[in-house]
Amino acid sequence: MAEMYQDAKWMAVGAAARHATVDRRLQRVVQAIVQIAAAARDIAVCEMAEIAALGRIDALRATLVAVETELAMMHSTDAGLEGNVATLWDDLIEHEQSLPVELAHQADQRDAASDRLAAARRDLSCCLSELNRFCAPDLLPDAYSDLFDSAGVDLHAGWRGLMDAVDTCQARRAEDIIRTARAEAKARAAGAALPDPRSARFHMTQPESWAAFCAWRLIPSVDLGEGPLLVGHAQRVA
Numbered sequence: 001m002a003e004m005y006q007d008a009k010w011m012a013v014g015a016a017a018r019h020a021t022v023d024r025r026l027q028r029v030v031q032a033i034v035q036i037a038a039a040a041r042d043i044a045v046c047e048m049a050e051i052a053a054l055g056r057i058d059a060l061r062a063t064l065v066a067v068e069t070e071l072a073m074m075h076s077t078d079a080g081l082e083g084n085v086a087t088l089w090d091d092l093i094e095h096e097q098s099l100p101v102e103l104a105h106q107a108d109q110r111d112a113a114s115d116r117l118a119a120a121r122r123d124l125s126c127c128l129s130e131l132n133r134f135c136a137p138d139l140l141p142d143a144y145s146d147l148f149d150s151a152g153v154d155l156h157a158g159w160r161g162l163m164d165a166v167d168t169c170q171a172r173r174a175e176d177i178i179r180t181a182r183a184e185a186k187a188r189a190a191g192a193a194l195p196d197p198r199s200a201r202f203h204m205t206q207p208e209s210w211a212a213f214c215a216w217r218l219i220p221s222v223d224l225g226e227g228p229l230l231v232g233h234a235q236r237v238a
Contacts, residue, residue, distance in 0.1 A: 025131045029215075032123045033124065035119075041208075044203055045198055046110040049106050051185040060091055060095060063088055117177070124166065128166065
């Protein structure tokens with residue numbers, strides 16, 4: 001009887017350990033997804049900064065043309081307007097001289113974000129390989145049925161949701177993310193009602209951020225640090 005009790009005890013300990021291991025590896029998957037979203041968001045920030053720098057120069061040139069046109073149409077000189085023209089020319093020259101440095105800086109930042117994206121995707125692949133080696137997803141036993149309880153979904157629905165997030169985060173090439181972020185930055189500069197990528201942890205116009213947010217809701221025990229998840233929704237989803 002004592003031996004049977006010992007065997008049962010060690011079987012229970014082993015099951016609990018396996019459960020904890022699966023839970024930790026699921027958390028690592030979510031962390032990798034969040035890092036992919038963060039890298040995609042950083043790319044969007046770089047594109048926005050680059051478009052803003054170019055836009056400042058365009059705005060200065062347009063203002064100069066307008067002021068100089070008004071001066072040319074006047075029958076007398078206007079010291080105030082002439083002073084404004086001189087100031088605008090100084091600002092324009094300063095911005096044009098610093099533009100190559102700013103664009104080079106944003107290019108470096110974008111390359112670094114692309115490298116982080118690739119590294120996070122490699123980490124995600126490793127996490128999935130470890131998880132699949134430890135426990136085949138189609139054979140998850142009932143002992144793991146509570147893994148997604150905090151999200152209010154059953155085991156298989158939670159797993160499908162997490163794998164959907166994985167697929168989304170692996171779908172777009174870095175070049176596609178950059179191209180879409182640049183188009184979005186141009187649209188925002190033209191007045192489109194699009195969120196600022198700097199304003200929240202997840203930039204919700206990007207599928208990677210949607211995927212990361214959904215994955216985090218499935219495994220909310222993952223620590224995302226401080227800061228709002230979604231502008232306007234931080235209180236609701238906290």
